[in-house]
Amino acid sequence: EVQLLESGGDLVQPGGSLRLSCAASGFTLSSHAMSWVRQTPGKGLEWVSAMSGGGASTYYADSVKGRFTISRDTSKSTLYLQMNSLRAEDTAVYYCARYYSSTWYHYFDYWGQGTLVTVSS
Amino acid sequence: DIQMTQSPSSLSASVGDRVTITCRASQDISNYLAWYQQKPGKVPKLLIYAASTLQSGVPSRFSGSGSGTDFTLTISSLQPEDVASYYCQKYNSAPGTFGQGTKVEIK
Numbered sequence: 062e063v064q065l066l067e068s069g070g071d072l073v074q075p076g077g078s079l080r081l082s083c084a085a086s087g088f089t090l091s092s093h094a095m096s097w098v099r100q101t102p103g104k105g106l107e108w109v110s111a112m113s114g115g116g117a118s119t120y121y122a123d124s125v126k127g128r129f130t131i132s133r134d135t136s137k138s139t140l141y142l143q144m145n146s147l148r149a150e151d152t153a154v155y156y157c158a159r160y161y162s163s164t165w166y167h168y169f170d171y172w173g174q175g176t177l178v179t180v181s182s
Numbered sequence: 183d184i185q186m187t188q189s190p191s192s193l194s195a196s197v198g199d200r201v202t203i204t205c206r207a208s209q210d211i212s213n214y215l216a217w218y219q220q221k222p223g224k225v226p227k228l229l230i231y232a233a234s235t236l237q238s239g240v241p242s243r244f245s246g247s248g249s250g251t252d253f254t255l256t257i258s259s260l261q262p263e264d265v266a267s268y269y270c271q272k273y274n275s276a277p278g279t280f281g282q283g284t285k286v287e288i289k
Contacts, residue, residue, distance in 0.1 A: 098280075105267075105281075105283040106218075106226065106283070108271075108277045108279060111278070120277060122277050165276050167231075168231040169228060170228055172226055174225060175225065
């Protein structure tokens, strides 16, 4: 059974840093592209970042480029999102999502339960 | 980047009504479009991919159509369990932009 379990969400001050983790099970991380998607409370979905199954390609939304870094540890079957220079507008529930294939030219077939990041002083 | 525009942003319909949600892409995305359903307090769930292919286990009252820039999600007979927000997403290239969502309620 495919499972994605996010962790690391917390309350952080503006300008601070946080690292989110997504523990994957039931499949091989390197066989699927993975993504982070966020949702501001009561609002819509925003695609944040993605990594290809091979791990060589990454992509970022303009809103987080230069501040966020996606990475993974295949030995731990875990995807990460390092978030630096956090802003109030980064406050959201962050979801880890699996692409159907090894590239991001597909849809999301599995989602995690999400982890809440709150940026506030 | 390609923008995705959904309409309406919300709707209220009676049980048994036919409901249609529209999604428009700012550029041609062929059929690289998915629809997701998010019930209150829940995680998004894939309904339709490739614009018109129903995901396994999704009730047949849901259908999708369109290609290029204009797409629709139709619920043929609205049920109480269909109360949710619905999002389209394009995936022909990164970023995988979502529409702003349509909230469906029962009248």
